[in-house]
Amino acid sequence: MNGENSSGNRTLRNSKQRQAILDLLAASPEHMSAEEIYQQARKIQPNISLGTVYRNLDTLSEQGMIIRSSFADGKARYEMAGIEHHHHLICLQCGEIRDLEQCPMAPDLEAVLQEEDFQVVQHQFEIYGYCHQCQHRRSGE
Numbered sequence: 001m002n003g004e005n006s007s008g009n010r011t012l013r014n015s016k017q018r019q020a021i022l023d024l025l026a027a028s029p030e031h032m033s034a035e036e037i038y039q040q041a042r043k044i045q046p047n048i049s050l051g052t053v054y055r056n057l058d059t060l061s062e063q064g065m066i067i068r069s070s071f072a073d074g075k076a077r078y079e080m081a082g083i084e085h086h087h088h089l090i091c092l093q094c095g096e097i098r099d100l101e102q103c104p105m106a107p108d109l110e111a112v113l114q115e116e117d118f119q120v121v122q123h124q125f126e127i128y129g130y131c132h133q134c135q136h137r138r139s140g141e
């Protein structure tokens with residue numbers, strides 16, 4: 001095998017793996033961590049490694065194809081870009097993540113940011129607590 005050929009194969013494999021990751025995210029209503037994506041992606045692309053998943057997730061979020069949110073448990077979650085801008089409600093008990101449509105970014109905050117001459121790329125806002133089911137479970141204990 002000559003060098004040209006093997007790098008061509010690698011590019012093809014990379015794009016297949018990237019597409020597999022995108023397909024997974026597009027099909028999932030959940031916010032997935034890199035490990036979860038890796039577990040699912042392995043079923044489609046058995047040769048994929050966790051490192052490859054991380055690299056592809058980095059590239060895809062740099063390209064704006066997917067959105068990465070960092071949560072307090074230290075794990076980032078990923079979802080497809082193009083959905084409405086939103087925030088998250090995160091259950092501390094079961095880990096459920098729900099979308100919150102309201103955005104707390106107030107117009108006067110935007111004015112302050114303009115005064116600071118800070119160019120905002122994105123912002124995050126997550127609310128932690130207990131979901132309906134977990135509240136019941138907790139009060140029943």
Ligand SMILES: [Zn+2]
Pocket residue numbers: 091092093094095096130131132133134
């Ligand atoms: Zn819960």
Ligand SMILES: [Zn+2]
Pocket residue numbers: 031079086087088098099
């Ligand atoms: Zn979300």
Ligand SMILES: [Zn+2]
Pocket residue numbers: 085086087102103104105123125
């Ligand atoms: Zn917002």
